[in-house]
Amino acid sequence: MFEPSSYRDRRQALRIALPGALILLPGHDEAPMDFRANVYPFRQDSCFRYFFGLDRPGLVGLIDAETGEDWLFGDDPGIDATIWLGETERLAAAAERVAVRHTAPRAHLADRLARAIAAGRAILHPPSYRAETRQMLDGLLAGQAAGDPDGRLAGAIVALREIKHPDEIAEMERGLAVTRDMHHAAMVLTRPGAREQEIVGQVEGLVRSAGLRFAYQTIFSGRGEILHNLRYDRTLAAGELVVHDAGAWSAGGYATDITRTIPVTGRFDPVQAQLYDAVLRAQTLAIALCRPGVRFLDIHLAAARVLVEALCDLGLFRGDPDRIVASGAYALGFQCGVGHQIGLDVHDMEALGEDAVGYDGATRRSGLFGLRSLRLAKPLRLGMTVTIEPGLYFIPQLIAMWRAERRHRDMIDYDRFEAFAGFGGIRIEDDVLVTPDGSRVLGPPIAKTREEMAGVMAG
Numbered sequence: 001m002f003e004p005s006s007y008r009d010r011r012q013a014l015r016i017a018l019p020g021a022l023i024l025l026p027g028h029d030e031a032p033m034d035f036r037a038n039v040y041p042f043r044q045d046s047c048f049r050y051f052f053g054l055d056r057p058g059l060v061g062l063i064d065a066e067t068g069e070d071w072l073f074g075d076d077p078g079i080d081a082t083i084w085l086g087e088t089e090r091l092a093a094a095a096e097r098v099a100v101r102h103t104a105p106r107a108h109l110a111d112r113l114a115r116a117i118a119a120g121r122a123i124l125h126p127p128s129y130r131a132e133t134r135q136m137l138d139g140l141l142a143g144q145a146a147g148d149p150d151g152r153l154a155g156a157i158v159a160l161r162e163i164k165h166p167d168e169i170a171e172m173e174r175g176l177a178v179t180r181d182m183h184h185a186a187m188v189l190t191r192p193g194a195r196e197q198e199i200v201g202q203v204e205g206l207v208r209s210a211g212l213r214f215a216y217q218t219i220f221s222g223r224g225e226i227l228h229n230l231r232y233d234r235t236l237a238a239g240e241l242v243v244h245d246a247g248a249w250s251a252g253g254y255a256t257d258i259t260r261t262i263p264v265t266g267r268f269d270p271v272q273a274q275l276y277d278a279v280l281r282a283q284t285l286a287i288a289l290c291r292p293g294v295r296f297l298d299i300h301l302a303a304a305r306v307l308v309e310a311l312c313d314l315g316l317f318r319g320d321p322d323r324i325v326a327s328g329a330y331a332l333g334f335q336c337g338v339g340h341q342i343g344l345d346v347h348d349m350e351a352l353g354e355d356a357v358g359y360d361g362a363t364r365r366s367g368l369f370g371l372r373s374l375r376l377a378k379p380l381r382l383g384m385t386v387t388i389e390p391g392l393y394f395i396p397q398l399i400a401m402w403r404a405e406r407r408h409r410d411m412i413d414y415d416r417f418e419a420f421a422g423f424g425g426i427r428i429e430d431d432v433l434v435t436p437d438g439s440r441v442l443g444p445p446i447a448k449t450r451e452e453m454a455g456v457m458a459g
């Protein structure tokens, strides 16, 4: 947790952005897995955590821009919570840790909101992505003007949260130190005959030993062309590439998101090396292009062009690389976006709506296959943290589909593409801070060139 004043300052900044507003920020309750007392590991809502800091269930925050007051609604732990869970901290004491002076029992929230509604005030709250939260809000606000109809609240929150304070950067870098260990451990363990789940288990052990949790479900697969492959049921074979996409939540709740692509034998064959180096060049260029004011869309397209040039050299694409990029044909090899914002959430703030986070009035989402998956397109701002994660993926079903549709057939050699069925995928991902004159890769260096990875894998 940060200093109490930092949470007060954040709430004050939100009040200034939304004069007169009454802003309701529900925290999370426990989420049962299979029966009420057996719960998923607790994860606080990130908006609540950003403005109210507290990492415990059962709280609702209220920010009043008319009176200047902050309120926390919740209950002191009863004797059962103390007996079973050791919870003893009273709400008022917790509130003090985040500079909130006003607290009230959770049961008082309905009254408080009813009075505000009777006084004609609209209640702003972020969209709910958990059914329990939606149900609670439906009960509290039934039929009243509430939510975020014109996106003002989402816009104001994004404008604040997307600029990271140095304390937040330090928190992410502490998470990245563990993430470096995770990735290097996976490289050491990767070898022909190893089972994917064994390696994921060992890496998870490292995360747990550090007192942390995965920030999202790890990807560790020799079938790296499946972009979010969550199965670990294979045995690694010589000649394969393994995509390992894994990150931790830091102790303070900030996510890391790192990908490395590991050759199972420790060595790339010549074609793998050619394509790996192309992805690395695309990533290096994209990182170098990051600076305040540059549209992330243009960084995506620049990375795509580097990948296209390499695929032209191998005869998979033919013709003018700029045309291959502009037409969208490039997406046969690179189907996703080059990155996204990262912070408390691995895809930061996407609960507020992907377009609210990644697009603005001047930058609209494209409908083109590939580009439509770009989560961030608007210009970068100083202090933003983003992932840079270009990749190449050979997806047999997609190649067959496009071939049958004769898509971009003047630019694509489908026979060559089909020869890459079984190649898998390559992704290289780092977390990057936008600085005044460029960018900085966050955290300690994690082996990334072919030589660096061979060095780690050789022990």
Ligand SMILES: [Mn+2]
Residues within 6 Å of the ligand: 257, 340, 387, 389, 429
């Ligand atoms: Mn990512």
